[in-house]
Amino acid sequence: MQDPTFLILLALSDRPRHGYGILLEAKELSGGTIRIGPGTLYGALERLEEAGHIELDREEIEDGRPRRYYRLTRRGRGVLVEETQRRDALVGLAKQRLAHR
Amino acid sequence: MQDPTFLILLALSDRPRHGYGILLEAKELSGGTIRIGPGTLYGALERLEEAGHIELDREEIEDGRPRRYYRLTRRGRGVLVEETQRRDALVGLAKQRLAHR
DNA sequence: TTCGATATATCGTTGACCGATATATCTCGC
DNA sequence: GCGAGATATATCGGTCAACGATATATCGAA
Numbered sequence: 549m550q551d552p553t554f555l556i557l558l559a560l561s562d563r564p565r566h567g568y569g570i571l572l573e574a575k576e577l578s579g580g581t582i583r584i585g586p587g588t589l590y591g592a593l594e595r596l597e598e599a600g601h602i603e604l605d606r607e608e609i610e611d612g613r614p615r616r617y618y619r620l621t622r623r624g625r626g627v628l629v630e631e632t633q634r635r636d637a638l639v640g641l642a643k644q645r646l647a648h649r
Numbered sequence: 650m651q652d653p654t655f656l657i658l659l660a661l662s663d664r665p666r667h668g669y670g671i672l673l674e675a676k677e678l679s680g681g682t683i684r685i686g687p688g689t690l691y692g693a694l695e696r697l698e699e700a701g702h703i704e705l706d707r708e709e710i711e712d713g714r715p716r717r718y719y720r721l722t723r724r725g726r727g728v729l730v731e732e733t734q735r736r737d738a739l740v741g742l743a744k745q746r747l748a749h750r
Numbered sequence: 751t752t753c754g755a756t757a758t759a760t761c762g763t764t765g766a767c768c769g770a771t772a773t774a775t776c777t778c779g780c
Numbered sequence: 781g782c783g784a785g786a787t788a789t790a791t792c793g794g795t796c797a798a799c800g801a802t803a804t805a806t807c808g809a810a
Contacts, residue, residue, distance in 0.1 A: 550651065550797065551739070558743055568757050577742055581735075588798050590759060595797080613757055613806055632743040638652070639740050641678060642659055642733040651766065669788050688768050691790060696766085714775055714788055 552588050557628045564605035564619040653689050658729045665706035665720040
């Protein structure tokens with residue numbers, strides 16, 4: 549799993565969000581350093597839904613503009629936790645290695 | 650930068666290694682969980698050399714088999730350190746986020 | 751009325767990654 | 781002496797996530 553997908557799952561970890569909201573949250577989360585474009589987002593959303601990691605929470609029409617909210621599935625949360633542990637282990641390894649000099 | 654490339658740089662962080670040695674070190678480092686295939690390795694080596702992140706250290710012929718040793722450049726080490734910090738920040742964020750529940 | 755933000759969607763391209771395959775030599779066990 | 785597996789480098793083609801560009805539509809602010 550690459551960074552954009554990881555960030556999308558992470559953005560959904562506290563509550564359901566719609567696509568654009570995920571974009572904003574990912575930007576906010578990363579302190580503005582990571583930006584996900586729409587081309588990345590909607591493709592990833594489709595893949596994640598097909599994989600059963602996220603699902604449609606609800607669909608709203610607000611001010612004539614549709615908003616499609618997604619939420620993490622239980623499985624999606626599990627995947628996110630595992631991925632976080634995997635990444636944590638790798639980073640820990642790197643820090644340990646780079647400290648020896 | 651994706652995991653395989655990150656691991657290759659990390660494997661070279663303590664001393665020069667030849668291609669196959671990088672494969673073994675990456676496997677060792679990750680506790681056997683991450684495996685880099687030759688198709689990934691040699692392509693990545695070429696890219697990293699072109700980017701100036703690694704360079705040829707020496708070439709040996711041992712037992713009739715060639716061994717091509719690569720080493721991190723100063724720039725490559727810098728990139729590795731930055732990438733580690735970037736990954737660390739992201740993982741820290743994820744852990745913090747997942748702890749709230 | 752023009753711009754930027756909000757909101758979703760598609761399209762084509764790129765490029766890292768990956769499995770498979772190839773070649774060649776050495777060592778170990780039988 | 782022979783085969784298997786480890787050592788070592790290399791290429792090739794396919795896949796797929798990511799990405800930039802573009803499109804559509806609405807709203808509020810300047």
